[in-house]
Amino acid sequence: MDCYTANWNPLGDSAFYRKYELYSMDWDLKEELRDCLVAAAPYGGPIALLRNPWRKEKPASVRPVLEIYSASGLPLASLLWKSGPVVSLGWSAEEELLCIQEDGVVLVYGLHGDFRRHFSLGNDVFQNRILDTQIFHTEFGSGVAILTGAHRFILSVNISELKLRRMPEVPGLQSVPSCWTTLCQDRAAHILLAVGPDLYLLDQSACSPVTPSGLAPGVSSFLQMAVSFTYRHLALFTDTGYIWMGTASLKEKLCEFNCNIRAPPKQMVWCSRPRSKERAVVVAWERRLMVVGDAPESIQYKQLTIQVLLDRLVLRRLYPLAIQICEYLRLPEVQGVSRILAHWACYKVQQKDVSDEDVARAINQKLGDTPGVSYSDIAARAYGCGRTELAIKLLEYEPRSGEQVPLLLKMKRSKLALSKAIESGDTDLVFTVLLHLKNELNRGDFFMTLRNQPMALSLYRQFCKHQELETLKDLYNQDDNHQELGSFHIRASYAAEERIEGRVAALQTAADAFYKAKNEFAAKATEDQMRLLRLQRRLEDELGGRFLDLSLHDTVTTLILGGHNKRAEQLARDFRIPDKRLWWLKLTALADLEDWEELEKFSKSKKSPIGYLPFVEICMKQHNKYEAKKYASRVGPEHKVKALLLVGDVAQAADVAIEHRNEAELSLVLSHCTGATDGATADKIQRARAQAQKK
């Protein structure tokens, strides 16, 4: 407590600095640190360290060790490296550790050293090996740039959707450039590299030489370059001890400085104080540190959002802390607690030593039906860890059946998926599952599955009706659904077949099916139709005109209208047309022909089974009162009044009604009495009524 400033040292003329240990790293390293591969994640993320990396001079028996520490020095993981030689380590924006091997294989680890996945950077890299790499971050993800042994650059802007881009050749590049960096702008990444006194910018299509604006003369080599975190600024260090600082486009110089140190610096980085607009470049040599400043900066760092912060806590498995933060900040459940719990559950399913039952129960106990928790997502994670049974158990907790379907399909539990899709009531989902099943199962099994699911069956039938008629037939066959098979063939006889022979054959198949379905009525009706079709064909051939596809009734009518009465009679007998129908039919046809003579002959052929009122009606319809009257006299007593009224004989109608003493008939006649002409009749009825009432 003697002297507060004792540990402060002067830095230049007006500034002081002090050095103290912020955190003590839990590693047992001193000098060897310089031999390790080290990578620190951005935003104070974890630090990865590969001990004993491959050195040609070292014996192969000493295996490298991969260690991960938190930024505060706590060990998170340590594992023996059993894979190939690593050339570079780096952290993705999602805090996944990328270990890039010499042969272009990238192994991805979580921050607890858990292996996630691996991928290859392609054949080109594999054959030529890697000379140098850089991992870079943009707002769209983390990318990687590779310099291969063939001195070609290969780029992937986003490793989570790996698309490798081979950059154009740099003319005359025979060795590793003295320095290079990746520049990102608008989703596109370029490479800036220094070869002797020249700078080249590599984009997708070309390699072009570039010159920084206002660069001091006399540079014969660039020793170091550094791009700022936002890719807006660039710093260059030359062999003359000169530092150029400007925009990344190289078009604008912000500041320059000559430090008179010609040794290549170990490191050069951009830095700034939080919320300060001042920007600076820090250059470090073995025993010297230099800060070159003053580049006024108009942007600020984007702060980590609360969501990202929570993600980071979750990644570190600090679930309770994350939940406390959510509760403190009163975040809505869906964004906060539910999300953390879901993450916890995803972690939980990876605990392989706990039984499926226990994991499922534990998860359900904690999560219950918290809104915003997707059990299907957790189940998907369980399935990802190879725990299919656990996944199915977890899916049982998913209240939305539709959500269960995609995973069930992925797990090849298609039949279960079908039931769930049906439960969801979403026919599109059912249809999707059906298509899956159709590809997955053989036809017989597929049909059997459908048979147990009427809703799906109806849906599929509807589709087949429009798009796959043959399948529809097979479906009915499979089910021994002879009734529907019969209908199917009948439909085919109309739609598919043009020739009579084909149509008759289709109908025959239909009739057979109907017999099998024990639907005798339909079978007989179909056979009648076959007979009718053949006959109509013959009629067309013999008589001309159109008969095909007329109903039986219309066929006979057409014959009568064409004067073929004999043929009509014959047809009526052959098809056992009932008398009543035949009378109606003839009556109508003859009236249409206005063949009154024939009609009268017909009416006298025997006693009419439909009475004579229809004769009166039809004559009146054709405005032939004269003929109508002939029949009115023959109408039976119950319709007599009606018939007389129809032919306009009101007076006689009144007489009959009075004779019948029928009140309804009386008022009917009365309602027909119009004007002066029927005045007497009306009086007569009124008198009859009065008399009736007296009695």
Place this chain on the structure above:
Amino acid sequence: MAFPHRLDAPELPDFSMLKRLARDQLIYLLEQLPGKKDLFIEADLMSPLDRIANVSILKQHEVDKLYKVENKPAISSSEQLCFLVRPRIKNMRYVASLVNADKSAGRTRKYKVIFSPQKFHACEMVLEEEGVYGDVSCDEWAFSLLPLDVDLLSMELPEFFRDYFLEGDQRWINTVVQALHLLSTLYGPFPNCYGIGRCAKMSYELWRTLEEEEDCETKGRRPEVGHIFLLDRDVDFVTALCSQVVYEGLVDDTFRIKCGSVDFGPEVTSSDRSLKVLLNAEDKVFHEIRNEHFSNVFGFLSQKARNLQAQYDRRRGMDIKQMKNFVSQELKGLKQEHRLLSVHIGACESIMKKKTKQDFQELIKTEHALLEGFNIRESTSYIEEHIDRQVSPIESLRLMCLLSITENGLIPKDYRSLKTQYLQSYGPEHLLTFSNLRRAGLLTEQAPGDTLTAVESKVSKLVTDKAAGKITDAFSSLAKRSNFRAISKKLNLIPRVDGEYDLKVPRDMAYVFSGAYVPLSCRIIEQVLERRSWQGLDEVLRLLNCSELAFTDMAKDDKASSECLRLVFVVFLGGCTFSEISALRFLGREKGFRFIFLTTAVTNSARLMEAMSEVKA
């Protein structure tokens, strides 16, 4: 006439918002294809589209030419083609053929398909199979609720009926659920929900699930409509099969109201042109007669005409100033009324010509006999004669179905002979129609004796079970015993006749069928609303085969105002008729409710029968 609403009748919510929403969405979709484009519209969508966005709005958004989607190659020369269609496979083949024709001609244009109200996976699959999926962009126009009138919303999905009730295809249920969801988003939650029928229950459950998932939206909102009632069409086929005799229903039966408007032909307009007339509450004359029994309408209209004449006649005694006033203020209104009056008088005359003949009287008499269950033999002969005389294939079929449902199926002899007669009259292809009708339970054969009845009751038990879905088609028609007679007795559907039924001053909903029959669907709704539950209706539910398919759901925290509790949404799944609408409007006036109707489509007996008919391809 035209009973004024009770003074305190609750205000209806404003449904015009639905039109604006649909229009804005359509415009947005059209704008997604910037520049000039030709629009191909499916025939079924033309009338609904016309109610949402007229041609000038379409033109404003760079629609150049309009074409009807039909089975003809398109002659459009536009570089961009937009198709507005229902999600049907045949439409996809049409689009595909067009694209493929362009391809083989080496032509490239932009194609966009807008599905209304939603797209189906099967449609996209057909596009894929035809090899054009990559050439076409697909979008959805979620337009599923068309306000046809202040109290009537239609989904304009007539195919719902056949798809669901005949083919067992549930594809439209999701559309219904989305429509219900939209309603609760716009008009608040419904505190009291009731329903009956398999489709109603399923729709309701899916709707609930959807609401729970997105609960933030409607939670805490004040309800605007206190009740919602969902009803499947197959709960009551009888009402839909009856001839309509209230004016609006009769106009629908005679001229076919399409999407809220009707084309009156020359026989009505008494000119050589036909006239398209919008039929809704804005037509003051129509508004007064739409719910009236037809026998009152003509008298009303002629009285109205006389009054109008009297108003015109006032001119005679006027001085110049009065005349000026008359011309500037009254004449226009009078002329408008004059025009409407003459249209409806023309329609009435035309209906009278067709319907007041002996035939129609006989027909109605037969229908009433069937409803009341007397003179069955006579009715059967009447139907037979109807068929023999080839009066009308659809009418004959309707009568057969009415006979079947009211009698719990036809006796085997009649079942065979009527079908034979029908095939002879109207063509053998109707064998398929009969198979459809049997499957839907509309035309069935009576099960002989008691032995089968035992089986049936077992089956119907199974069917009402949860495992119901598993029962195959073959059983379902057996299970659908209509039990109409017993239901009718239980619910008192045939009013006792003491003297003449005064159709001018109706005493119950039966007036919509000349006092002979209270529509079953409406009676069920009345009973449930009265009880606020299905309590005490167990026997009716059993007879309807709906014991497990009826539900009530009341919200616990009752934020509902007494005002909103007098508004009732009635949802008809499979269609409702104008007679049912008139009956419920009447009930509303009697009990102080106001009903709002949501239907998959407005239907009538002819549409139902056509949906079941198979016609030669």
